[in-house]
Amino acid sequence: MALMQTRLLRVPPLLFDGLLALALLAVGLISLAEVGTGPSEDFARDPDGWNVLLVILMTAPVVLRRRFPTAVLSVVSMAWVIERFVGYPVTMGMWSIPLALHAVGSELPADRSARVAIASISGLVSFTVLGAITDDTVTWSTVIVMGAFTVI
16 A cells, blocks of 8 residues: 555646546546437537537646646636536536635635635536526436535
């Protein structure tokens, strides 16, 4: 176990974050490709090129999360909000949000990270709750996930 931890510590952070972003992108695109278009699906709009662009915008900025944590959180969060607002299917690219939040908490001074995290989480949870109340494209399971982000 100690040997594995030592090897992980030797990986340059930018390379690690690049591999992480690549893995998130792959999982996001695979989850998008697996979406069916039948009546049982819970989304308002079929996946298209714009949806792929949003998945890329949700995952690619993770490469720079340690250098520009606030900007990465903003881009990733806005891509997710647009994806949900337009009614695209939920993809695994949304898991970039907790990584961006982690970077905000670990890379910024405590007072600034608290302000940024509280503001972004409040906005995301408010958007999610409002969407769940007013529209069928945002499900209550998404509200629960966003609530879990708040607790974490």
